[in-house]
Amino acid sequence: MKNRFLMIAVAALISSSSFGQKYFTKTGKINFDATTASSPEKIEGINRTATCVVDTKTGNLQFALLMKGFEFERALMEEHFNENYVESHKFPKAEFKGVISNNEAVNYSKDGTYSVKVKGKLTMHGETKDVETDGKLVIQNGKITATADFNVLLADFKVSIPGLVADKVAKTAKISVTCSLEPLKG
């Protein structure tokens, strides 16, 4: 009986300490920009409700967001984005699963700015592709601010652009990520 009690206590301790190594946010910002030089205006949407979890021990990180959560300044552009381009009723979610490949270079207990390399798989519009990018982690007072920019070739994700506007919309979209991560309590 005593033994079992001890086991439970140890198990609880282990699980709580592994929880302590995870950081998360539910208000991650993902910016989508498909503006080209010949675009008559900015083609830009922002999603402020992305979830992100980073495991500082393994360097694993994960993003998830709802495609319908992208907000565009023009109502028509937002409708086109959802209905014609990313078809968010068919593919409501996008996610990224990856790893910080130089995780050992980051000292999560020490304030500072660290350059990281992130590698993983991005799923959007029902297609999954490898994505690699450089990012930045700023560690300050036990919180992490993570930023990264990368480009995705829309054709890779089978997002087709109608011929009529082909020269007005960029073939590659620039994705910018900004997340303020807080420790996850068990």
Added chain:
Amino acid sequence: MKRKKKIILYVILSVLVIAGAAAIYIYKEYNRAHKDTAKLKADYTVNATDFINEFSGNEQAANKKYWDKIIHVDGLVKSVDKDDRGFYSIIIGDTASVSSVRCSLDSIHNNEAATVKPGNLIGIKGICSGFNADELLGSDVILVRCVIDPKK
């Protein structure tokens, strides 16, 4: 001869009127801004817990029902977040549960958001963009372009 001229004139005039109307329509449609949610009528009125349960019970059915619809949600404020760019999100739901309704506030209504405190009972109106299921972090229903919508 005179009659023929008249007909041609009418045809040209009507074509011009139609072209003008089309141009105005395209211009308006192109520049259409999002409507202020405060001025829109809610399609559904729900309480936060039932709303979350409906999504966790059958996400697909709930998506079909609520996507892009205007929802009025009543519930308890769990927390109010303000990000570095001044955007508010109000998180409502049962404090004992990790799942919530996350409402991103329309920035033109920031003044009202600033007065909201955790523990308040609140009504919020917003546009539903779906369900973000996550076992570890708790699953959330997401509303965007939200406004505080007190019961009348």
